[in-house]
Amino acid sequence: MISLAGRDIMHAWGKFVFTGVGLGLLIGVTLSMAGIYRGMVDDAKALLDNSGADLWVVQQDTLGPYAESSSIYDDTWRSLRGMPGVASAANVTYLTMQVRQGERDVRTMVTGVTPGAAGTSGWPPYLVAGRQITRGHYEAVADIASGFKLGDTLQIRRNYYTVVGLTRRMVSSSGDPMVFIPLKDAQEAQFLKDNDAIHQQRRRTAENPAFNRPQVPGLLDAVIASQSINPYVNAVLVQIESGHNSEVVAESIRRWKRLTVYTRNQMEEILVGKLIATSARQIAMFLVILSIVSSAIVAFIIYTLTLGKIREIAVLKLIGTKNRTIIALIMQQSVALGLIGFVVGKITATLLMAPIFPKYVLLEPLDSVIGFGAVVVICILSSIIAIRAALKVDPAEAIGG
């Protein structure tokens, strides 16, 4: 037996390829959407992995430091380091902001890291160029996705920083590239007001009789000095000594330090389950819409193609073709359309969408397999209307009046 579907497709291949390419672009968008979601999850995991931490110690009852703002005193790390099972504890600050470089500004997550050596929690674990921060001020290491180059001068608030190193895959959970600067500078950047505001604040303090008391000399200066520093960080990253259970150590910090502590797994749950949950729902919605549109297109095309063949189908039935053969004819065409679409879609997603999309697009082979299955199922379901129309055709029509 020859393949009727195949012959029909070869006969009208232009129509098929054309529709298949259109469908393929839709499928390409669908695959890319899935890739964007995977990319977001992967970004979140990279953020956690690259921070090098086992535990995140944050302000009590917050989901910080990524999902909510959290601030804790910058000397908390000292007391944490003394706790059993803790190998190291390092302050860290995160601030998402526009960083200026010459004429342009780039949205980045500015990360303040404690002085130390490579391997300290919060530091970029590897560099692709240059060196790590060695001085306590005004040096920066940037993710290459930011577009900054070695030697560039960055402006963060009022201060200027020189890019001394470049790293990669260091992004925030929303995909913004990270820029690492020394902790002290970062604390200041979070807090720093402009000169006029500082001037105003000092004036207000000086006018306040509670602070400006002639009988207590030096009080005003002390108050102003305390107003000009920022003793807070967003979190303390804790590394655990090998042989200790992170959940046990976390529990003892919660209990004795009265702070909220998250383990790696809990942090991942927060990032994936809460921070990017809204985006994930939007993407899921898009996937549903795109699937519906694709099915509508396939159904419409296959239905039209079948209506164009009603007479041939009547003849086929008259000369004794089984319904099974006619169903196979239509269904195979539908699936063939899906196949063309899938191949075009996969190519579009891999070669066109992923490289140019302004977000990390991670195309997982498993997603492609699932996508392929979905396409086949959609095509089979979409051909049902056409199949019903074909089965209703009366073989007597072929004989005519």
Added chain:
Amino acid sequence: MGYKGIHIESLKKRYGSGDTAVEALKNVDMQVAPGEVVGLIGPSGSGKSTLLKSLGAVIEPTAGRMILGDEVIYDDGWKVKDLRALRRDKIGFVFQAPYLIPFLDVTDNVALLPMLAGVSNSEARKRAVKLLKALDVEHRAKAMPSQLSGGEQQRVAIARGLINRPPVILADEPTAPLDSERALAVIRILNDMARQYETAIIIVTHDEKIIPTFKRIYHIRDGVTYEEVGEGRNFT
């Protein structure tokens, strides 16, 4: 049973019911022996197509009896379960319009029927080419139907009707689109086939050119058939 060819006894067909009922076939009696070609002639609305459709098992008669070859196919109800297989194996159809499958080439249009019946592709094609040769369209065997002339298409359609060597061929106005020379050629082919394969053939026609070629003619009027001896003229 003793019958061969086509045997129809008091066949009736009523369309619809009640006030709008149409008695399309009131009393049809017809015998066509194997190897015989008979004409079926009648005015418009007399029931010719209804008769062909009943015999072709695409509509169900109301009452009567039909025998094809040695098989009773209808006796106040269908006596065969699989009407499609019956059509595929026992009946060849030739229509006024050739109705070829546009996406199959000439050979496969003809070979499709044996393929549907489970014959291997190469064997089916071999048979098709042989038949196309007999019908003088072998040189177009690889062409698509849209590339053929009307007469060539009609001959391919006839080949398709004949390929399974059905005991019965039903032809509805097979020569309508053809000039008289080609029309006579088609009739000659059908006669040759009838003789060669012992096929019983009914040709519905209005065509004055071919009516004189029938040895026997059935007239149908208001759903009733009358038999007439034809001229049986030679058509070379």
